[in-house]
Amino acid sequence: MRQSNFCSILVLWLCIPLCTFAQADRNTIYKVAFGEIEYTPKQEKVSVGSVLGTIGQALAMGSVTTHRDKYAASVRACVLSGLGKVRRFHTIEGEFKDGEIDEDTPAFCVSGTINSISTTTELFTPVDKKTIPYNVYKAQIEVTVHVKDVHDGHIVDSHTFYITNHDLNWVKSEDKAINEALILLSSRVARHYNKLYPLNASIIEAGLAKKDKQKEVYIDIGSTNSARVDMRFTVYSVKTIGGRYAKRELGVIKIVEVMGDDISLCKVKSGGKNIKAALEEGETVVVMSYE
Secondary structure (H helix, E strand, O other): OOHHHHHOOOOOOEEEOHHHHOOOOOOOOEEEEEEEEEOOOOOOOOOOHHHHHHHHHHHHHOEEEEEOHHHHHHHHHHHHHHHOOOOOEEEEEOOOOOOOOOOOOOEEEEEEEEEEEEEEEEEEOOOOOOOOOEEEEEEEEEEEEEEEEOOOOOEEEEEEEEEOHHHOOOEOOHHHHHHHHHHHHHHHHHHHHHHHOOOEEEEEEEOOEEOOEEOEEEEOOOHHHOOOOOOEEEEEEEEEEOOEEEEEEEEEEEEEEEEEOOEEEEEEEEOHHHHHHHHHOOOEEEEEEOO
């Protein structure tokens, strides 16, 4: 690459395993068995709230945090829902049946622990003095999810998902607060594993270009890989160094049209000059989803 282009971006060389960009298994679909998400109900402490009630307690103490054990099943269902949105996971509930997978089938089992489910209550005093003060709520959820390889039992990933007061707005009911936290949890579960197991593709043809910048490119994934409009990818130039692949970030592209099973048209959102130069110089250019 020309020196001016080379210096215009932050250059990051990362040595990565050979299989990362291997064509045959680059977007392997994993069978995932969703198992137990354990939860031990928390014991509530005796407090002034048992005498005053929630509104009285909030008035006396400013805010009240209460364990909400009854939502444990909802949290488990939410984690399952998030896993179902992971593009490279085929998730089932329960254990694999005999003969369902063989030694060559990429497969995981998922388990975990719900560490806490609670709501925080505060008393909201409206500016309008005619309106009676009322309680508002936020929910907090903490759950740790373990992903294990079915064949040898080693932990592939262990991650704790936190939904805190900083993530949510105050709402007028406990149920709504929990529901908003669950929606966010499901989204974060899906995002985490989609980033951990991204879709990989290659630029198969340069599209529209203007002067020294690439404006559009075509990539070799489509509806078969659950590609969708607005999905974003990081673009890398890759080459072999000492028998390993190294990659350098070039820019970002976004799908604007899924054109078939294995082809999509993308608009270049950033790094157009670097992408065009890499393509013209015959470098191997690949893309990787990051959302």
